[in-house]
Amino acid sequence: xxxxxxxxxxxxxxxxxxxxxxxxxxxxxxxxxxxxxxxxxxxxxxxxxxxxxxxxxxxxxxxxxxxxxxxxxxxxxxxxxxxxxxxxxxxxxxxxxxxxxxxxxxxxxxxxxxxxxxxxxxxxxxxxxxxxxxxxxxxxxxxxxxxxxxxxxxxxxxxxxxxxxxxxxxxxxxxxxxxxxxxxxxxxxxxxxxxxxxxxxxxxxxxxxxxxxxxxxxxxxxxxxxxxxxxxxxxxxxxxxxxxxxxxxxxxxxxxxxxxxxxxxxxxxxxxxxxxxxxxxxxxxxxxxxxxxxxxxxxxx
Amino acid sequence: xxxxxxxxxxxxxxxxxxxxxxxxxxxxxxxxxxxxxxxxxxxxxxxxxxxxxxxxxxxxxxxxxxxxxxxxxxxxxxxxxxxxxxxxxxxxxxxxxxxxxxxxxxxxxxxxxxxxxxxxxxxxxxxxxxxxxxxxxxxxxxxxxxxxxxxxxxxxxxxxxxxxxxxxxxxxxxxxxxxxxxxxxxxxxxxxxxxxxxxxxxxxxxxxxxxxxxxxxxxxxxxxxxxxxxxxxxxxxxxxxxxxxxxxxxxxxxxxxxxxxxxxxxxxxxxxxxxxxxxxxxxxxxxxxxxxxxxxxxxxxxxxxxxxxxxxxxxxxxxxxxxxxx
Numbered sequence: 001x002x003x004x005x006x007x008x009x010x011x012x013x014x015x016x017x018x019x020x021x022x023x024x025x026x027x028x029x030x031x032x033x034x035x036x037x038x039x040x041x042x043x044x045x046x047x048x049x050x051x052x053x054x055x056x057x058x059x060x061x062x063x064x065x066x067x068x069x070x071x072x073x074x075x076x077x078x079x080x081x082x083x084x085x086x087x088x089x090x091x092x093x094x095x096x097x098x099x100x101x102x103x104x105x106x107x108x109x110x111x112x113x114x115x116x117x118x119x120x121x122x123x124x125x126x127x128x129x130x131x132x133x134x135x136x137x138x139x140x141x142x143x144x145x146x147x148x149x150x151x152x153x154x155x156x157x158x159x160x161x162x163x164x165x166x167x168x169x170x171x172x173x174x175x176x177x178x179x180x181x182x183x184x185x186x187x188x189x190x191x192x193x194x195x196x197x198x199x200x201x202x203x204x205x206x207x208x209x210x211x212x213x214x215x216x217x218x219x220x221x222x223x224x225x226x227x228x229x230x231x232x233x234x235x236x237x238x239x240x241x242x243x244x245x246x247x248x249x250x251x252x253x254x255x256x257x258x259x260x261x262x263x264x265x266x267x268x269x270x271x272x273x274x275x276x277x278x279x280x281x282x283x284x285x286x287x288x289x290x291x292x293x294x295x296x297x298x299x300x301x
Numbered sequence: 302x303x304x305x306x307x308x309x310x311x312x313x314x315x316x317x318x319x320x321x322x323x324x325x326x327x328x329x330x331x332x333x334x335x336x337x338x339x340x341x342x343x344x345x346x347x348x349x350x351x352x353x354x355x356x357x358x359x360x361x362x363x364x365x366x367x368x369x370x371x372x373x374x375x376x377x378x379x380x381x382x383x384x385x386x387x388x389x390x391x392x393x394x395x396x397x398x399x400x401x402x403x404x405x406x407x408x409x410x411x412x413x414x415x416x417x418x419x420x421x422x423x424x425x426x427x428x429x430x431x432x433x434x435x436x437x438x439x440x441x442x443x444x445x446x447x448x449x450x451x452x453x454x455x456x457x458x459x460x461x462x463x464x465x466x467x468x469x470x471x472x473x474x475x476x477x478x479x480x481x482x483x484x485x486x487x488x489x490x491x492x493x494x495x496x497x498x499x500x501x502x503x504x505x506x507x508x509x510x511x512x513x514x515x516x517x518x519x520x521x522x523x524x525x526x527x528x529x530x531x532x533x534x535x536x537x538x539x540x541x542x543x544x545x546x547x548x549x550x551x552x553x554x555x556x557x558x559x560x561x562x563x564x565x566x567x568x569x570x571x572x573x574x575x576x577x578x579x580x581x582x583x584x585x586x587x588x589x590x591x592x593x594x595x596x597x598x599x600x601x602x603x604x605x606x607x608x609x610x611x612x613x614x615x616x617x618x619x620x621x622x623x624x625x626x627x
Binding site: 014015017018019021039040041042043045046049050066067068070071072073074075077078079081082083084086087088090091094095116119120122123124134135136139171172173174175176177178179180181182183184187189190192193194195196 | 450515529536
């Protein structure tokens with residue numbers, strides 16, 4: 001319960017950080033309450049009550065429980081007609097102003113513009129802070145790679161292990177492609193959609209590939225790789241062998257062999273891999289690599 | 302057509318229960334969700350192929366369409382006869398003022414611009430979502446939730462039942478097959494546009510309810526709603542964010558279409574349609590045993606209204622007593 005309360009409070013803070021629609025809603029409610037002639041009383045009372053319940057952490061936590069706790073805090077605001085009430089308040093305000101100053105065209109235009117600007121400033125004005133991805137353009141690159149891949153062994157079912165940029169859209173582009181691991185490897189939230197989990201070898205493959213993508217390294221320490229992914233700090237790799245100072249060492253050759261054992265028949269390694277690393281993987285798999293769209297491709301039998 | 306026929310059945314000839322053209326589209330959309338849920342559950346629990354599911358959906362849809370056409374023709378004939386007998390009169394259409402034309406033109410431009418943005422830019426928020434992968438896995442494996450959408454490998458343990466019973470991926474998969482489009486085109490391009498338009502229909506109905514006497518105010522309301530959607534895409538969970546970057550999510554359909562529609566329906570006292578919305582929400586979003594946002598909003602509004610009435614009554618009673626004593 002404490003965790004839920006904390007989530008509700010943090011959720012409210014987060015809800016009010018990016019934009020100011022919550023503040024705008026409260027301002028509109030105040031305006032509607034202050035008017036002598038109260039229109040749409042039911043809507044006004046309901047919105048005021050629900051907004052209060054969503055803001056107050058205890059009732060917010062209860063509402064989160066009601067919405068099955070699976071969804072984030074933000075979604076309890078579905079119960080509050082935010083857009084509806086702001087649009088209603090703005091319409092009442094502006095049309096009343098127009099009626100009051102029928103002949104003053106300049107004033108009317110200025111006030112209308114002001115209301116528009118207030119709304120835009122409270123929102124993002126079309127420039128949202130979150131990192132936008134033009135998914136169609138990004139998935140096109142993956143589609144090109146998959147098309148080139150399909151030329152090797154036509155009609156054969158592909159089971160792929162590749163850098164994240166390819167794996168991310170592979171299943172969206174082509175449902176026929178199987179993957180060593182999916183997006184839920186790095187987007188943990190997606191694990192809520194399945195009871196299946198990944199084995200240690202799959203996680204090792206992911207860790208090694210993530211660092212190989214960045215550094216083109218031969219070997220990485222699993223713990224460091226894991227840390228690196230968590231903290232996004234730079235790391236250096238040292239030493240060879242299966243273990244270093246008692247810590248597990250991930251090598252490209254081992255990971256490639258594990259991937260093959262798990263049924264992978266196409267491996268794409270990043271184009272920035274160094275020669276030694278490539279040769280080790282080649283000798284481990286007994287297959288020569290070839291260049292394909294900026295990657296090194298291994299076609300396994 | 303489906304929506305219009307359904308409205309005809311639900312509110313036959315009740316006075317004061319007239320429905321608008323927006324209702325027809327919204328109820329039609331809800332019925333499509335209901336139909337896809339029925340075939341989805343049938344396919345899932347009877348372990349049928351996804352292609353059978355599509356056939357069943359198309360069959361039912363065709364059947365319903367035929368029945369709808371017949372019902373509409375029959376109603377039209379009846380209405381015509383009534384007009385000829387002079388029992389009802391055709392409503393007179395009011396001419397559009399210049400200000401109204403400007404306001405509605407501004408709204409249409411904003412809405413059109415949003416549609417173009419959705420279709421061309423496709424800034425989709427993919428985190429926490431696997432709809433496209435799920436649709437692709439249904440289409441490729443020809444089965445519902447037999448393979449893990451994330452990897453394409455058969456499930457070892459499985460997926461939660463509360464996820465499996467939701468019908469949106471099935472509906473999108475059916476649309477992919479019927480129109481020969483890819484899952485990406487349908488999920489990231491077509492569905493968000495439909496959701497956006499349905500949302501505007503719901504808001505248009507609300508505008509009719511809130512500003513029944515002024516077309517200008519209705520237009521202003523819609524312009525503000527469009528502006529709020531556009532500027533409100535700054536954070537996950539906002540109406541505008543859902544509509545512009547995740548129109549295919551069940552939560553977006555709930556928040557931007559069903560909930561505003563339910564509010565409008567409660568204000569208009571269309572309880573049967575409220576029930577339809579409640580069922581639709583249960584088909585697309587994980588809810589607490591079907592008790593989702595629609596039930597909450599409807600119950601909240603109704604409860605408050607009763608409270609207001611009883612308070613008013615008590616106040617009136619007291620005043621009467623005071624007047625009687627004096």
